[in-house]
Amino acid sequence: MSASSCDESGHGRVTCRGCGGRRLQRVLDLGEVPAADHFPPADSPVEQAETSHPLAMDVCADCGLAQLADDDTRTAEPRGVEPEALTSQAADAIRRVGEAGWLAGGGTVCEFGSPHGGSWMPLLADRGYHPGSGSADVVVDCFGIMHDADQGAAFRERAAATAPGGVLLLQFHSLGAIVAHGQWNALRHGHFGYYSTPALVDQLARVGMRAVQAWRFDLYGGTVLVAAVHGAGDPGPTVRALLDSEAALTDPATVGVLQDAADAQTVALRCWLEQERRAGRRVYAYGAASRAVALFSRAALNSSLITAVADASPAKQGRRMPGTDIPIIAPQTLVDAAPDRVLLTLGDLLPEVAARWPQLAGRWVVDDEFARPARRFARSRLLQNRLHELVPGGAHTYARGADQYPETMPPVLTHGRGCRVWDVDGNDYIEYGMGLRAVTLGHGYPPVVDAVARTIAGGVGFSRPTALEAAAAEDFLALVPGAEMVKFAKNGSDATTAAVRLARAVTGRVTVAVCDQPFFSTDDWFIGTTAMSGGVPADHAAATVRFSYNDLDSLAAVLAAGDVACVVMEAATATAEPDPGFLAGVRRLCDRHGTLLVFDEMITGFRWAAGGAQAVYGVTPDLSCWGKAMGNGFPLSALAGRRRYMELGGLRTDRDRVFLLSSTHGPEAASLAAFRAVAAAYRSEDPVARMEHAGIRLAAGVTAAVAEAGLADHITVTGRPSCLVFGTADADGVPSQAYRTLFLQELLRRGVLGQSFVTSAAHGEDDVDATVAAVRDALPVYRYAIDARSVAGLLQGRPVAPAIRRTSAPRRVAGYPVLPPRISSTSNELTPAITDGSASPIASTSARSAPRSTPSPHIPSGSATGP
Known part of the structure; x- marks a missing residue:
């Protein structure tokens, strides 16, 4: 059999085997598997080469034909023995076709045989048919046409073999049955076409034939035999019934459930x-x-x-x-x-x-x-593929990327309510992480929704400040007593970068000391220090230095250089609480060296307390940066701090002014109304207590289930009750992305969505108990992987990867070619625009290629706290 054509990026066919169209959509990808028709001698060694053949199915959006995507196998199949079910069905088919009047006169017959063996010729000979030259009165194809790589040519050949007044009898394993019964492994090398009745009728019409009658059989869960003749016209009633019942099979998402x-x-x-x-x-x-x-x-x-x-x-x-x-x-x-x-x-x-x-x-x-999938992700996968065509990375936030989730389970969501969310396939989940920790009161929290609805009816953005801005600022400063002024913006990176700019202006220094925590900003001063530093001038990143959390000596050593403008840090994280005296020691060191202290309260704000970590630990920073939960999901951030510093961005200063924050949408009314409703909830209720209650119950339940399964050394739940994370380790107790992905996969199957166990005030006891039950049900799968010391056969697809990493590998998505070479700034030689550390551009990787570790020194394995 011939190899299929590939496009220049190396990711498969670009034209339909039937109509030649170019709108192919991947619906089933089995990765690389051994050739389905090559059975080696039993005493031969198992060769790696046996697993080097891609096996995937595409559906053409133009003609609806489901087809083998690629096939680079060239082997001969050992002939099997025809089962009784097939021979009995052949006799039944000839009988029923004869009763319908198609085999009344005898004459010539031509058979396009299947390489699987079996023939209808003896049965037709009994009815007076014999092989003839040229076109035949009866042309038979029983599971043969699917073996032709060029499907369009195969239909033309069969049409040409059928005499003007003759009949083509075409039998095929119905795609409808394949989908209905989950017969995904009907896909195999050498089988190039998979036919729904609508797609088959379309292919026949392209060669001037029409289907006039159809018969159904139970063989293989659903086999169809069609009688077709030359000429145009409406299909017969039995064909029309199949067309109506199988109309959805031209939708790639319907086939994608395979x-x-x-x-x-x-x-x-x-x-x-x-x-x-x-x-x-x-x-x-x-x-x-x-x-x-x-x-x-x-x-x-x-x-x-x-x-x-x-x-x-x-x-x-x-x-x-x-x-x-x-x-x-x-x-x-x-x-x-x-x-x-x-x-x-x-x-x-x-x-x-x-x-x-x-x-x-x-x-x-x-x-x-x-083969009974509890949940289906076909529409999510197709929409995720479309997002990759439209949005770099397929998501507007790296932590939301498909590479952060199991490869065949990337839920694309439609809406949420409380702590539950729904995806485009209709699956519902208990969600954790809640919008990257941005939602503490629950999705669609009525007081927030009502406040926003009332406010936006009167407009959202204006040419002058609004009364709402003053009221929101007063609400904020009442919640954060250590802050004297506040300025609103739209995202956390803007707030932290404004804090750095302000600190540099105040001190006249350049260096920024950041704690060894996952993420602070998308701007050059921080992102240039990560593995994903492309496009950042080296001197920008060089101005940022690091110190260790809970290590005052490391900070003292950094500050001793005397040129540090500010210390930027989270007062606490999900996995690290400050040692006694640590934060107070940081405050003293900053004061001693004339360095501003900046607290990043993006996560801790409204989750540790309404007043953030500074309210919990009793240490007041010079500046603090806020975001995420401020608007319960509405986009809002803030820079807050001491008046004597903040005024440098205002009109009541005699010093050179600092361009602090200036955003068209920073004070838009919807988000400020949302914030005021959030602030009201924190004044009148106790959302943090509810989050912590849910977290305590969840941690206890999961920890008990893990212990019962004997996996305490491999799955852990840690962190503040309102900000829990889970750890996953392999058989040796080493943190593992592969085992993390397996855990995520099995939780998704059971209706739990989350890269963490971060709760909200909307997580009730029933939600927590359902989550613990899902974990308990998933643990046997994890146990099997631990005992086997491998996730092989259990994890489907490639492991997740750190959100911030230098290359798209190990989760590169097939698609457009890499960028062309560019002229080096230091020589006249051509250099690759993107490289994987070698001299050649990054190559397109298989959809199921072996994972390659690309660790980031600053982003913990599986971290989703970043951008």
């Missing part, structure tokens, strides 16, 4: 096999079918889980399942082994094998039983 079935079945099968192994039961399988190859590969099966696979084909016996060490044996050998369980990879064979080997009664387990 990805969810693939992921669910793979994990469920692997877990079942692990369970059987623990129980001491021996599992064999029956059916070395090509469709089983991808399943065995994705589940990372080996002979310790499945001892052997029996198959009736002598050509396959003595070989092994591709990519595994599992041998293929004769059926009698299976019977003689008397296994405890037999996994049947072809459900249609159950009546046949059950009757032939009654000794195995009660031991058969059909693999399709595991």
